[in-house]
Amino acid sequence: MAKHSTPISSRDGALKSPWQAGINPAHHTEKHAPGKVYDVVIIGAGITGLTAALLLQKAGKECLVVEAETPGFGTTGGTSAHINTFADTTYAEAQSAFGREGAKLFADAVNEGFALIKENINTYKIACDFEFKKGYVYAEDPEQVKQLDELCKGMLDVGLDCNYNEDIPVPVPHQAAVVMEKQAQFQPLKYLQGLEKAYLQAGGALLTHTRIESVKIENKIHLAKAGEQTFKAVKVIYATHVPPGITIFSFRCAPYRSYVLGVKLKDDNYPDALIYDLQEPYHYFRTHTIDNQKYLIVGGNDHKTGHDDPEKQFADLEKYVRKYYKVAEVGYKWSSQYYIPVDGFPYIGHIDGIYCATGFNGNGMMLGSISAKILADLILGKKSKYEKVFSPGRIKPVDGFSEFIKENADVAYHFVADRFGIHKSDSLKRLQPGTGKVVEIDGEKIAAYKDETGEIHALNPVCTHAGCIINWNGQEKSWDCPCHGARFDIDGKVLTGPATKDLLKINADEN
Ligand SMILES: Cc1cc2nc3c(=O)[nH]c(=O)nc-3n(C[C@H](O)[C@H](O)[C@H](O)COP(=O)(O)OP(=O)(O)OC[C@H]3O[C@@H](n4cnc5c(N)ncnc54)[C@H](O)[C@@H]3O)c2cc1C
Structure with a gap:
């Protein structure tokens, strides 16, 4: 495993992701005025929370971000950081569940999330290894060829590009493939650090190592409690995946573990693209250069949290990559957690007096970013065209x-x-x-x-x-x-x- 001489931020697991090195945890400013009623308290400092905080602070709201550990401690520190124009819920699936208009809105959300990341990188000059890459999806058998056709048709139906391509940049036998232009990748924690810096410069307050246990409303003011401390705000956003406690989300979002390897190769056969297969669960490949060393990033083997043996998942993933590549060394291996929404669409909006955003599947870079924009718009009293389609209110209480x-x-x-x-x-x-x-x-x-x-x-x-x-x-x-x-x-x-x-x-x- 890679050795780190640089500072390293913490994550919700013992294994280190490559993004943690060089992220100095001592950097976080503890700036908070006790007793003050903030306009918005944002709970959780991952990509969703910090994007929302920056948008709101810039729009003139006084914000406090409260993070249980340090920024990036959650899934944002353990992501694989692909930025795509398509999503795990395909646009074909979206269309069959939510109609053509729903699918189009979903596509708009994914793509606006993508654009917001790019805009933040440009506006705040965030050096985070952002690069545009081609994206490939390939099919290995006739059943997958059908799925690929549907995936591509779904993309074309919502107005996105998708072209068939014979070759793919990974040495895996395949029967068909499509290519999408202008996908992207980045270093997520460097991006997050850029958001945090911009937010603090805009006057935002951030409190780390503080876990919110409950939020209640008294006289129209939200009281967020962490041990003996209480934070007051007019509005509260839970940017923590599912909100704490037992809520309807406990039954509408399933937690999944996902596994990633960062592999050094004996040759220079690193693909210069983002590549995905159509297995269930799927694998993906991409390349990232860390400290002048190229790594093949390979991921997959997802399963419901607590339901499988993580050691076996890593071993299978390594076997899979060794089948196609000459592996010199596995430099990194890590796993993290994402949430699958029961009907395929994220839950973003207002429920029981609280704003929340969850159910991003493996697409939280784009969906976390657009959630931040949607929540900021709602809090600022603006209309959002996404309000209805992603409303957490579409959930009905579950029998049983x-x-x-x-x-x-x-x-x-x-x-x-x-x-x-x-x-x-x-x-x-x-x-x-x-x-x-x-x-x-x-x-x-x-x-x-x-x-x-x-x-x-x-x-x-x-x-x-x-x-x-x-x-x-x-x-x-x-x-x-x-x-x-x-x-x-x-x-x-x-x-x-x-x-x-x-x-x-x-x-x-x-x-
Ligand atoms: C292995 C893996 C690979 C992935 N790859 C991709 C990808 O390539 N592209 C993509 O778009 N998406 C990907 N995803 C999904 C994406 O990484 C996540 O959806 C996204 O990072 C979620 O960001 P977030 O800010 O909503 O949550 P998080 O990053 O998890 O942040 C939530 C924060 O809230 C804090 N918190 C939690 N509870 C409390 C509390 N009670 N009080 C205070 N703080 C609290 C946590 O400590 C944490 O820091 C991947 C996910 C996994 C697991």
């Missing part, structure tokens, strides 16, 4: 919601003890240093991690969000919840919402 909570609450109810003679347990003796497992001791489940010194870090394995039992992720050294994707570190600290409370620690010293 209360049943689901009850079932899982039972799991939590059974967990009563908080101290065990856990060192007596054979299963813990067998646990290898550096690994974790949910084990059963005296009829009770414990999430146990044995560190390199042999010390056990024992936790209540009941997720503090909705009461599901967490699973060990040995690659990112985290406990991942298979229900709604909440994630915790080895000491139970929340890494990823929608949980806001840490896991309960169990005293492991008892004999």
